Amino acid sequence: MTDSFSGADMLLKELAGSEFPVSDDIIERLRGIYDHLVGISPDDPDFERYLREDVIEHEMFDRADAIDISDSVLDVSARHKNDPALLPAFFIAFEWFHRCEFDAERRQRYWERFVPLLNVCLGGFSLYQYALSMFYLYGGDERRAEAAARKALDIAPDHIGFLNTYTEQILDRVERELISTGRQMPEDNDEESLNELLTMFDKRPREGWHPIFHVSYGRILACLGRYSEAQSEYSRAVDLENSRYNTWIESGGNTIKASTYVTEMNEIFDARNTCNMLSNMRSLSSVIDDAQSAQRDRARELDDKMDELGRRFDNERIDMLEFIGFFAGIISFVIASIQLGDGLEFPTRALMVLLLMGSLLVAFGSFSALLESGRAVDPREPKRGHLFGIRAGLVTVIALGLVVIVVALLLYLVIR
Template identity: 80%
Template sequence: MLDELAGSDFPVSDAVVDRLRAVYGHLAGVSPDDPLFERYLREDVVEREVFDLADAIDISDSVLDVSARHRGDVALLVPFFIAFEWFHRCEFDAERRLRYWGRFVPLMRVCLGGFSLYQYALSMFHLYGGDEARAEQASRRALDIAPDHIGFLNTYTEQILDRVERELISSGRQMPEDDDTAALNRLLAAFDKRPREDWHPIFHVSHGRILACLGRYAEAQGEFSQAVDLENARYNAWQESRDAANGGGNRDDDGGNAAEARKTIKDSTYVTEMNEIFDARNTCNMLSNMRSLSSVIDDAQDAQRARARELDDKMDELGRRFDNERIDMLEFIGFFAGIISFVIASIQLGDGLAFPTRALMVLILMGSLLVAFGAFSSLLESGRAVDPKAPKRGRLFGIRAGLVTVMAVGLVVIVVAMLMYLVIR
């Protein structure tokens, strides 16, 4: 592989070949799906500035030139990922980074598409290119190929979280949709299965972001604090090792410390990762405040709805009372008219009849008036408003019990009067 890279149409220099040979030697026997494979290339090769921009460009061009002869070859994956990760970590201009990636990353799918590390690189290419759907698909494929790689789990989780957090903030909801909640719980369980001793600080950040989206804000803040402590400890340890490698802080001729004066990739990575931690913490605070505010608003709305229901009930009660009073007035008028009719009829029926017969006729007339009054009131009762909580209370056959009693008494009076009339005759 090294000979082909050196002899391609876009050859790499002998110095680059020598450095790549050392990388191959270190990775001998390490699976490309092992987290150590990716971590070594990122932390011990790229972040330690083993290669520069010119080297990265030469490597990417040379890899693309020889790729047709090395489909599915893990040896091709090493220089590919070095070039990819160099632009990822060292090229701070997003537009230029995407332009460099576009020259070789999507074109290597045929040759390296079966490797999880390539799918991770492809997901980053799509993510920075603004195609979040394809980025999520590629990160999912990387995780499917290497399910034990916590770095790929973290990448996939970050892309899910970016979408869920954006939806929560834009919609104002307190919790994600049911499908997203189930997905977050699965990711949380996947993180919890991994031993936490060797976690990168960003893994704690993703774990905390999941907890924040699920409403477990205190636990999320604990994860963020742990990430800050771990990030500072890692950076301080790296500074100490760098100072020791530079002879305890030797100074340049201008009196400045050479190690401190040089801007390193590790410095930039530290700042970037600390910014990610604080961004996650701020998002958690925002979600927590939104939930508290939503709870206050919901309580106020519930109280307002309760008052509105109470007012509606009172208005309904007043309406029922008004309707019932109108019916009562009509019944009173009917009853008063019945009394007048009874008096007039009693006077007219008395002419030329014996007293017993006359009394029985009056009884029959009284019973008829009672039945007529009950029937008339029953017709009016169909329009009477009833209490919706107890619509059948005090009713028989849908009619008020008092009216049923009045009609029954009237019928009894009529029957008794008729029987007495037959007996008298």
């Protein structure tokens, strides 16, 4: 064993002699796995990929083996705190239930027996944080699952598998919010996170990507409204998945399990359906927005017309009152002129009539000015031809009346 697993021999002996001992056959299989992992960092994607694809998916262990390993690992874990040698045995037990136990409740019960309990011993390893995030995710605690996935990525920032896991958990939440709220784009903080994830994926060479990485990349694009690019990623994922499946058939079923193929194809089609849903929602939302905008414009137009009709009605009423006042003034002027003529000389009577006419002009102008204060005016049009807030014509009438009164008084004084 190299320095990476300097405690592997001791660990295997302890597993064989623990309170829940594993068989010699399991020990030998584990020994071969440790030999293969010599020199590979636990943060290297090849470390996790080997355990998942070459160990679990090749069915090197069964359910009973996974249970024995998990019980034994938990029993000896206290003596192997922060020991990387404990990690492969733990992950084999964890991943067997992850990939091979299809009863969700049973899988969660098995995980509960050892996954959270090993946090003290293995919490500093990215692979354990990944396993912990899966445990929380399947247990329904999305917040803690997302936090554990982020911690795994922080410990091993170059591990694209952990990046994908963290991305999937962000996307699950964002997609659900977009669909439930009907928004066209994520909230600002989520949009910033998605762009950051997109950048992190772009920094990694695309050659050799697992099909699911293309799916996650496409889901990010779909959430950001780039639907055609997202569909291209899904098509690429389908091609890669079919290629892997064909290789599995040709090799006699030694590269990928059929159940894994079905599961991953379902994920691709689910992502494609979600993309179509988001695209259709955006199109529908655009149509609704256009209809609402047209409705608002029509409502404003009707409001303007109603306001205009109201102003016309009010102004016509004022015009009618002014006409009545003017007509009443003429009648009063005629009657007063006749009455003033009795017993007066012609010049005096003429001056009195002139004085009466000036008073009538002032009274009519003042009456009209009072009514004008209640005249409705279009707020969008400035008041033109107004002096002191009164129409210039009324100011002229009042001024003319005052001039007539003054002239009549002066002439009367001259005649006297």
